[in-house]
Amino acid sequence: METSTMTYVPSADDLEVITREVWMSFLDGDPAGLVAGGSALGEDRVTGCIQLSGMYVGAIMLELAPAAAQAAAAALFGMAPGDVGPVEVADAVGEITNMVGGNVKSMLPGPSTLSLPAVVYGQLTLPGVQMVRRAELTWRGQPLAVSLWRQGG
Amino acid sequence: MLSLLAMVIDDSSAMRLILGRIMRGLGFDVVEAPNGAEAIARLESGIKPEIALVDWNMPVMDGLAFVNAVRKKEQWRDITLMMVTTESEQSQIVRALAAGAHEYVIKPFTPDAIADKLALLGVLA
Amino acid sequence: MTITAGAFAFIADLVKQMTAINLGPGKEYLVENRLASLARDAGFRDVAALIGRVQLSGDDRLRRQIVEALTTNETSFFRDRDPFNALRQVIIPDLCRKRVATHRITIWSAGCSSGQEPYSIAMTVVDHPLINSEWTVEILATDISQEMLEKAKSARYSQLEVNRGLPAPLLVRHFERCETDWRVVPAVRNLVRFQQLNLAEDFELPWIDVVFLRNVLIYFDTTTKIEVLRRVRRVLRPDGYLFLGGSETTLGLDDEFERVMLGSATVYRPRGAGVPEIPTEGAAPIAGPAARPGLGSRPSSLAGSPLPGSPPGSSLAGSINPPGRR
Numbered sequence: 001m002e003t004s005t006m007t008y009v010p011s012a013d014d015l016e017v018i019t020r021e022v023w024m025s026f027l028d029g030d031p032a033g034l035v036a037g038g039s040a041l042g043e044d045r046v047t048g049c050i051q052l053s054g055m056y057v058g059a060i061m062l063e064l065a066p067a068a069a070q071a072a073a074a075a076l077f078g079m080a081p082g083d084v085g086p087v088e089v090a091d092a093v094g095e096i097t098n099m100v101g102g103n104v105k106s107m108l109p110g111p112s113t114l115s116l117p118a119v120v121y122g123q124l125t126l127p128g129v130q131m132v133r134r135a136e137l138t139w140r141g142q143p144l145a146v147s148l149w150r151q152g153g
Numbered sequence: 154m155l156s157l158l159a160m161v162i163d164d165s166s167a168m169r170l171i172l173g174r175i176m177r178g179l180g181f182d183v184v185e186a187p188n189g190a191e192a193i194a195r196l197e198s199g200i201k202p203e204i205a206l207v208d209w210n211m212p213v214m215d216g217l218a219f220v221n222a223v224r225k226k227e228q229w230r231d232i233t234l235m236m237v238t239t240e241s242e243q244s245q246i247v248r249a250l251a252a253g254a255h256e257y258v259i260k261p262f263t264p265d266a267i268a269d270k271l272a273l274l275g276v277l278a
Numbered sequence: 279m280t281i282t283a284g285a286f287a288f289i290a291d292l293v294k295q296m297t298a299i300n301l302g303p304g305k306e307y308l309v310e311n312r313l314a315s316l317a318r319d320a321g322f323r324d325v326a327a328l329i330g331r332v333q334l335s336g337d338d339r340l341r342r343q344i345v346e347a348l349t350t351n352e353t354s355f356f357r358d359r360d361p362f363n364a365l366r367q368v369i370i371p372d373l374c375r376k377r378v379a380t381h382r383i384t385i386w387s388a389g390c391s392s393g394q395e396p397y398s399i400a401m402t403v404v405d406h407p408l409i410n411s412e413w414t415v416e417i418l419a420t421d422i423s424q425e426m427l428e429k430a431k432s433a434r435y436s437q438l439e440v441n442r443g444l445p446a447p448l449l450v451r452h453f454e455r456c457e458t459d460w461r462v463v464p465a466v467r468n469l470v471r472f473q474q475l476n477l478a479e480d481f482e483l484p485w486i487d488v489v490f491l492r493n494v495l496i497y498f499d500t501t502t503k504i505e506v507l508r509r510v511r512r513v514l515r516p517d518g519y520l521f522l523g524g525s526e527t528t529l530g531l532d533d534e535f536e537r538v539m540l541g542s543a544t545v546y547r548p549r550g551a552g553v554p555e556i557p558t559e560g561a562a563p564i565a566g567p568a569a570r571p572g573l574g575s576r577p578s579s580l581a582g583s584p585l586p587g588s589p590p591g592s593s594l595a596g597s598i599n600p601p602g603r604r
Binding site: 273 | 437442449453454455
């Protein structure tokens with residue numbers, strides 16, 4: 001199945017809008033909290049990933065600086081950042097990735113299936129997929145990025 | 154006065170926490186399940202919630218399968234089923250409603266959105 | 279920059295009094311953000327100073343500006359539900375009986391803001407079993423803000439906006455996905471005509487059957503409120519209907535309106551219009567389990583035994599006892 005060249009591909013702005021809605025609903029009520037741009041992610045990062053199959057084959061990744069991942073888990077669980085552990089971080093990053101991913105999926109050719117999220121510490125390499133979009137953002141001084149990947153590119 | 158019971162079904166413990174907090178804030182008692190199969194098991198054990206908030210993508214038994222299973226049983230007909238999920242395509246919402254879900258909340262949502270939907274359903278005055 | 283708990287409580291109280299909207303805890307950032315530009319434009323050092331002034335003086339105009347800044351985007355689809363249930367169950371059937379000669383119904387959403395109200399009215403009309411191709415229903419949506427009108431005309435709403443107040447079956451029936459947004463489908467959109475209009479100035483409009491003037495009067499001082507109601511009454515048909523916002527009333531402002539209860543909905547009619555026929559078994563409410571089998575009985579705004587009417591022209595007028603609630 002060929003991907004039609006006429007199909008709308010979500011823009012970096014779209015990825016940002018979706019991420020912003022998730023942030024504002026659960027993590028940070030301040031609309032100015034999440035800003036576009038900022039510094040790049042370092043090697044240390046937490047990566048959440050959901051994969052897509054069906055009409056669209058690829059993945060959506062959410063990468064956060066470790067401090068941002070911790071702060072996100074703290075916000076989601078209503079805990080102090082110092083109290084969150086790897087289990088909370090994995091759950092939180094997984095669910096946030098699920099929410100971002102599900103909303104991005106609705107803009108892609110369908111029907112497609114969303115996998116359960118996977119969360120790793122570090123950078124994730126998915127063989128056979130190419131990045132097609134990336135939005136880089138900053139939250140409370142920490143970098144994060146949302147990217148859309150497609151099989152075959 | 155007896156509180157109403159809500160069942161929150163989601164594989165994310167963060168989401169169960171958030172929804173649980175919202176529902177308690179609205180006056181419900183809350184029971185949780187991490188997937189559709191465990192939720193069915195709880196229903197079969199005699200727990201009778203007024204409403205179930207159901208995620209779609211979960212391991213073992215997903216939310217759509219859960220809705221189908223609940224709507225098949227006469228003794229569970231009174232349970233209001235509200236999907237709370239990131240699946241946001243029109244076709245998915247249609248599928249869920251056709252399977253018997255009464256309402257549908259797209260993630261991300263605000264607490265107000267949940268309260269609104271409950272009011273629409275008549276579960277909350 | 280963070281305002282004190284006392285200042286926030288004062289503002290929350292002010293908003294609650296004027297609009298019945300609750301600014302719960304966690305909304306401090308909203309107050310700070312929304313009032314920042316107002317504070318700046320009004321020449322205050324910061325938001326705290328702005329609030330301080332309002333606390334000290336009785337500055338009415340500033341109070342209203344603050345309330346407006348904080349509540350403008352609090353609109354949602356089918357806001358408060360009751361008026362739309364009343365529209366569907368009582369008013370449209372009543373007008374279908376009364377307007378047989380013209381087969382025309384005109385509804386005005388005054389102060390339509392970002393459009394959720396006129397589109398909610400349009401959805402109610404489109405779904406109504408009595409409205410067929412023989413009927414012309416026109417929905418006029420006006421606002422003073424050209425910016426708001428443009429947004430309303432675009433008929434595009436975010437995921438967060440469509441999550442509010444809109445039953446899922448209506449979402450899938452009357453909206454289509456449009457990138458990250460949802461857009462009202464043409465069949466519903468085409469019922470609505472948008473026009474800029476300033477209620478505080480004289481205007482010309484055709485005869486109107488139903489006016490939605492909800493949470494608009496709060497932004498005016500008393501004198502202007504009276505003028506606005508007078509202008510509205512001038513274009514409202516003698517047997518027409520006026521909806522105000524939840525915390526609003528014509529009492530003390532205009533004697534020529536009488537209050538009528540339609541189930542749990544409060545509506546105002548020109549004096550002498552009386553009470554419309556209330557169906558004993560009406561069409562199901564906009565959304566609600568009452569229409570679905572197997573869900574047990576739940577309160578529905580107008581279901582139940584026949585409601586006693588009351589003599590037309592009685593003051594504090596035509597109130598109908600609401601049906602017993604569960």
